[in-house]
Amino acid sequence: MNGAEFVQLSLTPLLIGVLAAVACALPGNFLILRRQALIGDAISHVVLPGIVVAFLLSGQATGPAMLAGAAGAALVAVVLIELVRRLGRIEPGAAMGVVFTAMFALGVLLLEQSDSSAVHLDVEHALMGNLESLIWFDAEGWHSVADPVALAALTPELPRMAAVCLLLALTLRLFWRPLVLSTFDEGFAAGQGYPVRVIGLGIVVMAALAAVVAFDAVGAIIPIAMFICPPGAARLMTDRLGAQLAWSVAFGAVAAVAGYLLAGHGPALIGLDGSVSAAGMIAVTSGLILGLACLFGPRRGRAAAPPGGRAGA
Amino acid sequence: MTGLADALMLGAGWNAALVTIGAALLGGAAGAVGSFLFLRGRALISDAIAHATLPGVGLAFLIMAGLGGDGRNLAGLMAGAAATALLGVLAVEAIGRRTRLTEDAAIGAALSVFFGAGLVILTVIQSLPAGRQAGLEGFLLGATAGMLLHEALIVAIGGAMAVAAVWALRRPMILAAFDPGFATATGWPVRRVDLAMLAVVLAITVIGLKIVGLVLIVALLIIPPAAARFWTERAVGMAAIAGALGAAAGWVGTAISATAPALPTGPIIVLTCAALFAVSLLVAPQRGALAALVRHRLMRRRVLQRQGLLAMARGVPAADPAARAVLRGEGLIDAAGQATAAGRAAAARLMRDEARRALLRRLRPDHPALQSDDGLTPIDALLATDEIADLDRRLMRGAGS
Secondary structure, three states: OOHHHHHHHHHHHHHHHHHHHHHHHHHHHHHHHOOOOOHHHHHHHHHHHHHHHHHHHHOOOOHHHHHHHHHHHHHHHHHHHHHHHHHHOOOHHHHHHHHHHHHHHHHHHHHHHOOOHHHOOOHHHHHHOOHHHOOOOOOOOHHHHHOHHHHHOOOOHHHHHHHHHHHHHHHHHHOHHHHHHHHHOHHHHHHOOOOHHHHHHHHHHHHHHHHHHHHHHHOOHHHHHHHHHHHHHHHOOOOOHHHHHHHHHHHHHHHHHHHHHHHHHHHHHOOOOOOOOHHHHHHHHHHHHHHHHHHHOOOOOOOOOOOOOOOOO | OHHHHHHHOOOOOHHHHHHHHHHHHHHHHHHHHHHHHHHOOOOOHHHHHHHOHHHHHHHHHHHHHHOOOOOOOHHHHHHHHHHHHHHHHHHHHHHHHHOOOOHHHHHHHHHHHHHHHHHHHHHHHHHOOOOOOOOOOHHHHOOOOOOOHHHHHHHHHHHHHHHHHHHHOHHHHHHHHHOHHHHHHOOOOHHHHHHHHHHHHHHHHHHHOOOOOOOOHHHHHHHHHHHHOOOOOOHHHHHHHHHHHHHHHHHHHHHHHHOOOOOOHHHHHHHHHHHHHHHHHHHOOOOOHHHHHHHHHHHHHHHHHHHHHHHHHOOOOOOOHHHHHHHHHOOOEOOOOOEOHHHHHHHHHHHHHHHHHHHHHHHOOOOHHHHOOOOOOOHHHOOOHHHHHHHHHHHHHHHHO
């Protein structure tokens, strides 16, 4: 593949994949430490009815309408989970399970009832995404990166994903100390006067933002994997949270690039035609990284954790 | 609606009837075994099991088609699904036991990675010469339309076997959920019971693939137990009620879905479950939201009435308008806010009760009646007649001297 072809066909999907991976991995670090790892999974499921409703109301299955629908659905889900948990006094895992399966079922039903096949909105597409199709038609080579006309035709998912990534990184930087404190020792953080409930909600909102924007660009499976696998692998590498975040970003980026390339060129290596699902391959690659970390990570064992745990920065 | 009535009464054809029965059996087994997962706090592990079936379905198709057979043979696809689902459970167990990652992270990792692998294999299958590959997508969300007779039979027999397995394992599962120490002491190693429970969950998932689909089967294991929790405090009762709710959802959901093509079976069954859950949450007699609301209102009313009567006994009108409203509603004060005869009598009764209570607290501070006293129930409801008479005598003497 020459330079022009690469820029046109692969550059944007690669960048979007990496940015989606990083955007999800960042809040994922806090989710796995707070034992909320499955929130990402839940959000990625409830987004479906939101998108279908947005489509039924606006007739569009892309851009702002879709984002608004997804965000609305995530909000409804959070409220419903809280309601079920409070009213029913049911443990959070089960409350989440009740709400996200019911909402996903509703989404599928709405999808089947509406005639949305014309706009390429179906369940499989929602799960797998279509990373491969996010190409940059107007690019003619590396020089297009500096060409405003070509840049204007860039697929909107890329700048959107980049903005979310930047926003999340800045938020983490800005609120680092309260985030770390309330994650490792909520009681102590509350004693120091930090609003721990607001911080907890803030982490869920960050995860929801990452999931919703990534879902729009790359489908459900990449966010679900990236919330957990890179941060999980990173957690087995180090005891310091700052270093863990850096590891998770690196793992996420490597998984996105390697997965994308494997999906495109892997089949040819073993003598098959065509390519396989990039989203699926990226999830598998992140799983391989986690598997390696489970086998060889220097901090993999329970005994390796220092007593009390260090809330390092 | 005749279509629905026919389907509900198993009159929509032999295959449809078999599938309906199978779905009901499966829902019953899932609800019951889900209750024990719920009580062990492991409800979501079933989501990892379900998603881990996808690569197995794809691989089984590839192998069977590669060997020149029918790639869509349901028994073969189910065997493949079971194989990778088992790998998924083992991965979750290994990560949870060997590393410091928590079980929920292990579940999420296994779920996403196995599902991703499944999507990769599905795209491989789609790139093969067309014609034979269609239909695997049905395993994502369930598809009972156009099921063949032997497939319907597999579902019905599988459902019956799942129910039998849950019944056979009921005793160790109850023990392990409630008293792991006692279970071990009586010869039921909790770890093995846990594994047996997961094996049943795996079987239910695999049988349910064709009906509910792998994305939503977890709902059958989570929602009925969560709904049953509202109706009872007892584990055995909860498993039975969850089984009944699951069976009802399986039956009704499959029947509804059979009435129109755009009503996919899996989502309809799950939404039926969710409806049963919502009803339980609202109207269950003890733990339901309406019951809690009514209890709260009654309690508030009693507190306000007591406030109002205490104020009346001191000869002043109650300060709180809500308390005045309660007194007026019960005819204890008139429209002008003046105490009625009934009101004065009630206030006097309350003062006598207060005096008795105070005396009892001074004479016998450890009296059992004081332990269960909420300050709202008249104390004479908690005392024997001769005890009351004794208190009254002492009060009279105290007043006289």
